[in-house]
Amino acid sequence: MNREEFHVQVEGLWKRFGHRVVLRNVSFHVARGETVAIIGPSGAGKSTLLRCLNGLCPFDAGIVRIGPHVLRPGKRPAPFATLRLIRQRLGMVFQDFQLFPHLTALQNIIEAPIHVNQMPRKEAERRALALLARVGMADRGDAYPRELSGGQKQRVAIARALAMEPFGLLCDEITSALDPELKAEVLAVLEDLRRDGMTLILVTHELAFAQRVADRVIVLADGEIIEDGPPHQVFAAPEHPRTSRFLEQVAL
Numbered sequence: 001m002n003r004e005e006f007h008v009q010v011e012g013l014w015k016r017f018g019h020r021v022v023l024r025n026v027s028f029h030v031a032r033g034e035t036v037a038i039i040g041p042s043g044a045g046k047s048t049l050l051r052c053l054n055g056l057c058p059f060d061a062g063i064v065r066i067g068p069h070v071l072r073p074g075k076r077p078a079p080f081a082t083l084r085l086i087r088q089r090l091g092m093v094f095q096d097f098q099l100f101p102h103l104t105a106l107q108n109i110i111e112a113p114i115h116v117n118q119m120p121r122k123e124a125e126r127r128a129l130a131l132l133a134r135v136g137m138a139d140r141g142d143a144y145p146r147e148l149s150g151g152q153k154q155r156v157a158i159a160r161a162l163a164m165e166p167f168g169l170l171c172d173e174i175t176s177a178l179d180p181e182l183k184a185e186v187l188a189v190l191e192d193l194r195r196d197g198m199t200l201i202l203v204t205h206e207l208a209f210a211q212r213v214a215d216r217v218i219v220l221a222d223g224e225i226i227e228d229g230p231p232h233q234v235f236a237a238p239e240h241p242r243t244s245r246f247l248e249q250v251a252l
């Protein structure tokens with residue numbers, strides 16, 4: 001897939017865990033370069049939805065298109081080779097960083113380029129140093145995760161995702177475990193990526209950030225999209241009473 005082809009299309013997605021329906025007929029589109037924030041009450045299905053987009057979570061009905069690639073219902077949403085291509089171009093960053101504790105920041109970043117993409121080590125290291133600089137961590141390449149603050153760990157995790165040269169990033173509450181000043185440094189990196197044309201799909205509780213930075217805000221409640229529009233519309237004039245209730249609760 002090339003950059004021009006990249007987009008995310010979700011049509012009629014359904015997901016159950018046992019008898020519990022977690023996603024109900026979810027459809028939306030994210031164009032290349034868009035920043036979309038997914039917000040909503042706890043348990044609404046936000047993380048599950050994100051994980052369906054890169055094949056981490058199989059789904060029961062519907063279809064997901066990532067550029068020319070297709071994820072389908074069933075235990076194996078796509079052949080392994082397709083999943084690899086999707087995950088390369090649609091990276092994911094998690095709330096709990098998921099760095100390898102026994103590897104330095106630099107080693108964490110070069111791991112996938114070397115072992116998945118067969119990139120020569122020297123080349124991978126050169127790129128990793130540039131990525132560390134990009135996330136403001138130029139001098140911490142030799143640090144182990146335990147020696148880094150949460151904000152620094154998350155910036156390494158972002159650099160690691162960027163090492164695969166993605167066109168889009170899925171971010172699952174990536175600032176939720178961080179203190180306020182550390183949140184700001186991670187959010188600044190996201191804004192920088194957005195300016196550079198990265199497509200961002202963010203599950204977030206940072207409503208002020210969503211309001212200021214997102215092109216669109218999707219509100220998920222009980223597995224259903226109840227709102228999908230520009231931030232000024234969703235925050236100032238929501239269509240659904242549940243959105244108003246949610247926003248009031250969060251503001252308290």
Ligand SMILES: Nc1ncnc2c1ncn2[C@@H]1O[C@H](COP(=O)(O)OP(=O)(O)OP(=O)(O)O)[C@@H](O)[C@H]1O
Nearest residue numbers: 017018022040041042043044045046047048049203
């Ligand atoms: N692997 C799983 N097995 C069974 N149930 C699950 C699994 N993963 C999630 N669920 C359930 O699916 C529902 C949606 O969970 P999900 O984590 O997607 O919600 P969320 O909107 O991201 O919530 P939060 O904001 O609290 O993270 C919840 O009821 C959760 O308990």
